[in-house]
Amino acid sequence: MKRSIEEINEKIKRGDVCVVTAEEMKEIVEELGPKGAFKEVDVVTTGTFGAMCSSGAFFNFGHSDPPIKMRRVWLNDVEAYTGIAAVDAYLGATQLSESRDDYGGAHVIEELVSGKEVELKAVGYPTDCYPRKSIVTEISLEDLNQAVMVNPRNAYQRYKAATNSSDRILRTYMGTLLPNFGNVTFAGCGEISPLNNDPEYRTIGIGTRIFLCGAKGYVIGEGTQHSPPFGTLMVKGDLKEMKAEYMKAIVMPGYGVSLCVGIGVPIPILDEEMARFTGVRDEEIFTEIIDFGVPRRDKPVVKRVSYAELKSGRVEINGEKVRVSPLSSYYMARKIMEDLKKLIENGEFLLTSPVERIPTKSTLKPMRQREIKVVRSVMTKAITVTPETSVEEVARIIIQRNVNHLPVVEDGRLVGIVTSWDVAKAVAMGKLGKVKDIMTRNVITASPDEPIDIAARKMERYNISALPVVDSKRRVLGLVTSEDLSKLLAR
Amino acid sequence: MLLRLRFDAKTIRKPVISIATLETNALINILRANVDARRGEMIVEVEDEKVREVEEVLRRYGVEIEELGEGVVKDEGRCIHCGLCISVCPVEAFRFDESYRVVLDAKRCIHCGFCVRVCVTKALTLYT
Numbered sequence: 001m002k003r004s005i006e007e008i009n010e011k012i013k014r015g016d017v018c019v020v021t022a023e024e025m026k027e028i029v030e031e032l033g034p035k036g037a038f039k040e041v042d043v044v045t046t047g048t049f050g051a052m053c054s055s056g057a058f059f060n061f062g063h064s065d066p067p068i069k070m071r072r073v074w075l076n077d078v079e080a081y082t083g084i085a086a087v088d089a090y091l092g093a094t095q096l097s098e099s100r101d102d103y104g105g106a107h108v109i110e111e112l113v114s115g116k117e118v119e120l121k122a123v124g125y126p127t128d129c130y131p132r133k134s135i136v137t138e139i140s141l142e143d144l145n146q147a148v149m150v151n152p153r154n155a156y157q158r159y160k161a162a163t164n165s166s167d168r169i170l171r172t173y174m175g176t177l178l179p180n181f182g183n184v185t186f187a188g189c190g191e192i193s194p195l196n197n198d199p200e201y202r203t204i205g206i207g208t209r210i211f212l213c214g215a216k217g218y219v220i221g222e223g224t225q226h227s228p229p230f231g232t233l234m235v236k237g238d239l240k241e242m243k244a245e246y247m248k249a250i251v252m253p254g255y256g257v258s259l260c261v262g263i264g265v266p267i268p269i270l271d272e273e274m275a276r277f278t279g280v281r282d283e284e285i286f287t288e289i290i291d292f293g294v295p296r297r298d299k300p301v302v303k304r305v306s307y308a309e310l311k312s313g314r315v316e317i318n319g320e321k322v323r324v325s326p327l328s329s330y331y332m333a334r335k336i337m338e339d340l341k342k343l344i345e346n347g348e349f350l351l352t353s354p355v356e357r358i359p360t361k362s363t364l365k366p367m368r369q370r371e372i373k374v375v376r377s378v379m380t381k382a383i384t385v386t387p388e389t390s391v392e393e394v395a396r397i398i399i400q401r402n403v404n405h406l407p408v409v410e411d412g413r414l415v416g417i418v419t420s421w422d423v424a425k426a427v428a429m430g431k432l433g434k435v436k437d438i439m440t441r442n443v444i445t446a447s448p449d450e451p452i453d454i455a456a457r458k459m460e461r462y463n464i465s466a467l468p469v470v471d472s473k474r475r476v477l478g479l480v481t482s483e484d485l486s487k488l489l490a491r
Numbered sequence: 492m493l494l495r496l497r498f499d500a501k502t503i504r505k506p507v508i509s510i511a512t513l514e515t516n517a518l519i520n521i522l523r524a525n526v527d528a529r530r531g532e533m534i535v536e537v538e539d540e541k542v543r544e545v546e547e548v549l550r551r552y553g554v555e556i557e558e559l560g561e562g563v564v565k566d567e568g569r570c571i572h573c574g575l576c577i578s579v580c581p582v583e584a585f586r587f588d589e590s591y592r593v594v595l596d597a598k599r600c601i602h603c604g605f606c607v608r609v610c611v612t613k614a615l616t617l618y619t
Binding site for chain 1: 571572
């Protein structure tokens with residue numbers, strides 16, 4: 001038994017189509033089984049609403065008189081890319097304003113969709129055909145020839161959840177992460193999210209008509225970084241038809257600007273298998289919680305969890321119930337499912353067959369890098385002292401060996417650090433005792449395999465100029481100083 | 492009732508909270524305290540029927556008092572109901588209702604302000 005998209009569209013036009021939301025479909029499949037559900041239901045609407053950084057819009061501003069070939073262009077002081085034709089540009093959602101805090105491309109897009117005017121400022125590249133050098137003017141959406149949202153990566157099928165093992169608050173693209181596994185954040189809407197309801201991408205492909213921020217949009221391919229089951233979509237839609245209530249410019253504290261995008265995808269129930277797919281439950285959709293306390297690309301996996309566990313509000317980590325926050329709005333995703341359902345029922349939204357499938361297999365490659373410079377390659381030999389060394393002796397070593405930082409070692413292990421500053425301070429206060437009286441005991445260290453960028457960020461964060469390099473047993477292997485790092489830049 | 496107490500260099504040296512407790516028999520819950528050598532600030536919770544008495548004692552010892560209102564305020568026009576605030580609130584003042592809207596029980600708020608810095612749409616404000 002099969003059902004075609006054409007049959008479904010006929011039913012939509014006649015007004016007797018059976019559309020249910022993904023949420024309702026779970027119940028129906030549970031009650032009637034996939035076979036019964038297939039008989040009853042023609043279309044299942046899915047939805048998602050969350051921060052989708054890889055979003056933006058193409059604009060054509062029309063030609064000024066005299067005409068300009070834009071070399072750089074800003075909208076409300078947010079730069080758009082205009083390395084294309086004279087008055088075409090692409091404004092990215094995460095591009096930051098050059099004059100205002102907490103404002104970026106996403107805000108410009110939201111303001112345009114809300115009907116507001118924005119300031120356009122451009123500098124030209126004067127030619128015989130485009131003599132103008134610069135222009136400043138106001139524009140609104142209706143003044144533009146085209147304003148097309150084109151988002152290279154949206155609607156993540158699922159996403160890695162985040163936690164933080166370190167001892168400080170982290171401000172990340174996954175929100176604020178409290179120290180010592182203080183909370184967990186996750187993105188994605190699980191069982192109601194579009195791609196989870198069509199995991200083999202049978203009906204969602206190139207050309208699929210979707211609901212994009214209140215307008216009719218289209219899937220134009222798999223998104224960037226598409227790697228099933230962490231699938232993504234590239235989508236487009238007419239900005240002029242969008243509604244501001246289905247998008248939201250946001251500022252992730254300490255991270256930057258992004259755009260919350262609302263997407264709804266109708267899934268035609270072509271056969272029993274599609275009914276079974278759309279019956280998927282949060283309990284069957286798994287992801288991993290990863291540790292943002294490790295500032296590397298490959299972050300350690302803390303735990304494998306289902307979306308059901310994440311949505312319950314608490315997950316267990318190391319025997320403790322840790323509270324969970326979503327980043328996506330389930331409320332908005334449900335609203336989109338409902339609104340799309342109504343559009344289809346009212347005959348205002350017809351379904352399409354994909355003209356091409358998106359890949360069901362694809363892997364995510366890391367960046368090809370020339371070399372990752374690690375601390376081992378820049379560290380120098382450390383001159384160490386013991387807690388019992390006298391301050392005078394330390395002063396002598398500092399002068400003779402021309403160093404500023406002396407790691408303090410006892411029984412082969414790092415126990416502190418003493419610097420030329422500590423010695424100067426001891427002299428100034430007339431406290432000429434032993435190293436143990438003046439050393440810093442809580443030492444910030446580096447490991448030999450740590451990239452130098454991470455060592456540099458540590459020095460910056462703690463306002464220090466050197467890190468002892470230690471192995472896992474806290475044996476001192478060397479010292480890396482801010483001077484060593486700045487020499488690299490000077491080369 | 493939540494009170495913000497401000498101590499100057501003189502009052503900071505006196506055990507005023509203990510004195511107030513002993514004199515009034517009121518239970519005083521210290522929610523936040525930030526005290527250094529020269530001045531201090533505290534947010535305390537006092538049972539409603541004892542507030543006047545406690546305030547009287549504290550004022551006598553030179554403590555500056557401000558009665559705090561309902562705590563953090565949520566702008567419904569800005570809130571997208573994501574729920575990021577839920578896991579960072581130390582007293583669990585935020586939760587989802589049955590339609591997955593984020594609702595705030597401002598009475599629980601201890602004015603820590605943490606959620607204000609976490610919110611991505613700036614929907615939360617703490618009047619000060």
